[in-house]
Amino acid sequence: MLKIFRVVSLVEGISYLLILCVTLGVxxxxxxxxxxMGHGILFLFYFVLSLLASHQQNxxxxxxxxxLLASIIPFAFVPVEIFIKKQINGVREINGVRVN
Numbered sequence: 835m836l837k838i839f840r841v842v843s844l845v846e847g848i849s850y851l852l853i854l855c856v857t858l859g860v861x862x863x864x865x866x867x868x869x870x871m872g873h874g875i876l877f878l879f880y881f882v883l884s885l886l887a888s889h890q891q892n893x894x895x896x897x898x899x900x901x902l903l904a905s906i907i908p909f910a911f912v913p914v915e916i917f918i919k920k921q922i923n924g925v926r927e928i929n930g931v932r933v934n
Contacts, residue, residue, distance in 0.1 A: 835890050839883040840918045846876040847911025854908060880905055891921060 852869050855861045861869075881902070888898040901917075904910035 835883070835887055836918055836922050839880075839887045840915065840922070842876065842879050842883050843905075843911050843914050843918065846873070846880045846905060847909075847914075849873040849876050850905070850911075851908060877905060887918075 849869065849872055852861065853873050856863060856866050856869055884898060884901050884905075887893075888901070893901075901914055904914045
């Protein structure tokens with residue numbers, strides 16, 4: 835589940851950056867509908883998979899909310915990627931000390 839969520843998180847974050855590029859005029863505005871529809875579908879997948887991953891990994895509500903908040907902040911998918919990678923590898927940190 836986490837591996838699928840990780841992929842969706844990365845793709846959703848990149849699609850969000852593409853939407854911002856269209857908004858800023860870097861990419862043609864003719865692509866707004868295509869990128870917007872794709873991003874909307876990816877966001878829905880992200881939301882559902884974040885709930886499923888949260889339940890599977892026993893994340894607290896605050897951790898889930900931080901992961902969800904990361905979906906609306908540009909480039910915040912990078913820390914989520916690092917967090918998920920640590921979860922997959924089973925690495926935890928307690929007060930800055932790595933614990934396996």
